[in-house]
Amino acid sequence: MWRKFQTNIKFIFGVILFSSVIYGSTFVAEATTFGNEQLQNSGLLSELLTPLPRAGEDMDAIFRQIDDGESLEGWQQMLTNEPVEFPVAEQNNSAKRKYYMYFGSIDTKSADGTGGLSNKGQTIGSSAISAGQFQIVTKVAEGKQGGATGPTQTWMSYNYIQGLMGAESYALGLMKTPTGQMVTGSKYQFANSYEGSLTGNFRIQRLYQYPDPDAPKLRAYGIVYKSGVPAGAIRVTMTPISTNGKMKQGRVKADIRYQNLLAEEADYTFAYGVHSDLAGNHSNTPTYSLGNLEGLYVGVDGKTPSQLTPDNTPYRVYFWRDGYENQPKTMHPDYSYSSTPRSIFDYIGTNTGTGTATPAWNPYAPGMALEADPGRGMQIKDKYNHPVYAFKWDQLLLGQNSIGNIALDISVTEDGGVPQDPPELTLDKEKDFSTGEAYMLTGKWKDKDSSSVELFYSIDGKPAQSLSGTILNPNKGIDELFTINLDATDIPLGNHTITVYVRDKEGNESDVQVFKLIEPTPPIITLDQTEDKSLGVDYTLSGSFTDQESEQVTIWYQVDEQPAKATKTYPNTAINTALPYEFTIPAAEIPEGPHNIQVYAIDSEGKQSNVELFKLTEATANLIVEFVDENKNELNKSETIPGTVGVDKIDLTDKSKYNVASIISKLENDGYKLIDFPADQHEIILPAGGRVVQYVFEGQLRLVSAPELIQFGQQKYNAKVTRVNDPIYDKDLIVKDNRTSVGRWTLTAKLTKEMTSTTDPSAVLKNAVRYVYDGDEIIIGKDTALPIMVHDTLTKDPYNISDTWSGTQTGDGVKLEVNPGDVKKMGSYEGEILWELAATPVS
Structure with missing residues (x-):
């Protein structure tokens, strides 16, 4: 270069x-x-x-x-x-x-x-x-x-x-x-x-x-x-x-x-x-x-x-x-x-x-x-x-x-004398707007060498007229001010062209300067599009404006019944030519839902353009309701609820319309605890693109079933040790582990009431209730809970402990063993077992 x-x-x-x-x-x-x-x-x-x-x-x-x-x-x-x-x-x-x-x-x-x-x-x-x-x-x-x-x-x-x-x-x-x-x-x-x-x-x-x-x-x-x-x-x-x-x-x-x-x-x-x-x-x-x-x-x-x-x-x-x-x-x-x-x-x-x-x-x-x-x-x-x-x-x-x-x-x-420079003339303005009233046109003239000049002006091509006759020029080469008072009758509302020049004593004339009075006309605007879906986000509108004479144009918009706002002022760089404009409406002014937006322009003379209407119309979307555990694993098939963006108010607790409440009840019955839900579940308004909400459940370790009655039957006292290995019970002993991270649990038991005579409370069979687990026999005592089973959960299926019980001497299950010396009174005895289930760490 x-x-x-x-x-x-x-x-x-x-x-x-x-x-x-x-x-x-x-x-x-x-x-x-x-x-x-x-x-x-x-x-x-x-x-x-x-x-x-x-x-x-x-x-x-x-x-x-x-x-x-x-x-x-x-x-x-x-x-x-x-x-x-x-x-x-x-x-x-x-x-x-x-x-x-x-x-x-x-x-x-x-x-x-x-x-x-x-x-x-x-x-x-x-x-x-x-x-x-x-x-x-x-x-x-x-x-x-x-x-x-x-x-x-x-x-x-x-x-x-x-x-x-x-x-x-x-x-x-x-x-x-x-x-x-x-x-x-x-x-x-x-x-x-x-x-x-x-x-x-x-x-x-x-x-x-x-x-x-x-x-x-x-x-x-x-x-x-x-x-x-x-x-x-x-x-x-x-x-x-x-x-x-x-x-x-x-x-x-x-x-x-x-x-x-x-x-x-x-x-x-x-x-x-x-x-x-x-x-x-x-x-x-x-x-x-x-x-x-x-x-x-x-x-x-x-x-x-x-x-x-x-x-x-x-x-x-x-x-x-x-x-x-x-x-x-x-x-x-x-x-x-x-x-x-x-x-x-x-x-x-x-x-x-x-x-x-x-x-x-x-x-x-x-x-x-x-x-x-x-x-x-x-x-x-x-x-x-x-x-x-x-x-x-x-x-x-x-x-x-x-x-x-x-x-x-x-x-x-061919000039034969000393060269004569022509006078110079400038106007303070090249144009202004016609109001139908009188107007003062001002400017400056100067001449380097002539002793006098005369200023002329013409309105709309009519014969030129002298401003004030001969004007002396004592300050040669210095700018002199002039004012032409144009009468309202000569310049009624409309477009007018005024030409001005100055001539020196020797006949040299300045450049002719042109001044225009222009009747203002309002701008014209267009929109590149007139309709779209409401999405609740910032939205950019564009179009063009055309103005015949103004120096600048400001674009305005009004959303629904809100106050109108000015956007940007654009210079009218090409008179009477379509020029582009663009502005963005913040999302806060156009939340989801239908809106009418009016767009117009005002030029520098205060003339307002035509009003163009832009519509944001309703949009539909889906509300997805998910039922998950703490790790976002699906617990139940999700529910899909359609709605109108920004309009519909969806109450998920409404049992007459939606299945959410029944699904929650079902999961709770299945050993899950609800720990989180949408804060606005009573009134959810759909955004553009829809929304996903979640009901979050925590899995629990539960004893879902336990015998209410265990019968050891009638036993004949013969001064020998009496043992019952196969009692009769009315309900199974069942554990269910729904925890997200399944692991080990321990089942303990203790007597809240020892085997006691139904007729004489002082007659108690000590150490009579036993539990055998994996070959080990445990005496279930009063007040102190002893672990009778430790189990590692592999699935979330219910675990029926009763299925492991057998009626043999060493097989798992509840046993009764009475020493003859402990029997103080003949008759019926009864006691109470408290089963306790707890999660235990894996060592």
Whole structure:
């Protein structure tokens, strides 16, 4: 990527220059014989034109690179070098001359401008035509001919000799110096506009014109060669400009762009010089100042024998330096020709006035000081036989492929007096809104040099009327305020156009300024969609708005009956064009359920648009009710309950509608304990996408069944040990373990009442109740519970301990054993067993 430096070289002069670029040209060595005695005496034959090597296939790539992305769309390539005409207003062209932008030499001796060293009609690329030799050439009206150059003269130029720009005509020159070093000397000469020089040159390789009759342009592309290698590229674009609106005054801007193609970084300094020869009046061309170092001008009256023009009308050329972008830094207006120089840098740095043969080649020369400027319209120097003047720009620091820009403004006119700048006028506003009431239109005007002005305005194309007649201008160049009071009867409600301009005493007019009163119209909006499902989340709406005149538009919305809210204010960047908008409504403003949202716009004038309606409609979803244990394992098939999002209120405890309560009861009967449930189970409102709720149960270790009656039967007392191994019981002894993490449990037993006589409480059978487990027999005593079984649960199925009991002496189960000495009384005995079940850790 190259660097682009904005130091544009702009040249504006009364003559318009056009440059064209040609592709695919070949380069031919050319030696031209000078047939004019004056040219032969000038020493131009001492150097023949030197052929240049081709830039090869990369030439066009270089030119596109220097364009830096600018398009050539609409431009037309020119294969031969021709002047391109540009318009000049009739009031500035009483002699009906034609003005042209042009590159290179023109022979003003001949009627058609060709012949001799003229470049007119020559082939681009193969001919030695310099992009640095841009100028404005002028042709007198039909039927007029004969001037200072000879009896057939119809063309006029301001360059020596008689328009034929040879080695002593100078034009654009370039020095290249080491970065940051203030060095001088001719060894730093890098390029100039004369191809016979030993330095590089600016030969045109491509020439284009932009064929707009009102605003034509001319552009040339060239290559600077060093040792046959492209060292730099130049692009010169000439554009006619106007400082005065409708009054085209023959002013042309030359924008010069240079790109360094060398690897090394360096300082590049441009200068532009003119060896003055006004319409062939070489020895009678005085130089005048534009004042305040704003430039200079030269001219002849057209009638005096020593200042003759073909149409006997004045001929003036102006070189401006008056504040435009990339203008020259310094002005050097008072050199005299020396026979040695071939570049304008031969002069820059020398003593002014008489000239010298010792070149200074000083790119840092300060130029004319402000105190040395004699003032506007004052002569800078006498009618030297060889007047030379120059303009120089600041150094451009350019690395490889970096681009620098400079510019020069030049104008050519027939004006015979001191140049008069037109007045300037600005309005405080470009538009406002019509109310049907009176309006005060305000602005400013200023004029640099006229003693008085008159301000005019027109309403809706009606004849212009003076604001207040002649206005004195004692404070020249200072802004003056004005107010135009527009009566309500002249501007009823509606659209109106008011034009304003100012004219100075000399007849120069400012640009016409246009002010518009616009009847406000409301904006128009659209929505990209008008309906969607309500989901209870943030929702983004989008659409477009169109407004014919407002600067900005604010989008508003209203949800149901809530207060309306402004969203974002959008600039109306494209008048009367649909522009996009977008905003988001927070979920809190649009909970689940149906909503009506109104959207509209209000512009900066308070006009409200149409109202667009957006609907959020009901959505359905499912409520999933799950029944799980602590580990989220399903205990019962889930229930699915459909409903309307944001509307339905579902009561899961309602036994008439839902099965939830019966499922809970079933699980509780199956040994599960409910430990968690939805907090809003009495009123659940479905969100978008539905909802899953859970009833969570804890599994329990339970003794679900135990004998209520164990009978040992009637036993005959025989003074021996009595043992019963197979009692009769009414219910099984059953344990169920529903715990999530099943494990070990222990069953214990103790007597809460020993075997006691039913008739004599004092008669007790001690140690009579026994329990055998896995071969071990345990005496079940009173008060102290003893473990009778330890079991590891493997499944959640009920475990029936009774199924393990057997009626044998050593088999598992409840036993009765009575020693004969313990029987104190005959009769029935009864007792009570307390079964206790507990979870026990696995060791």
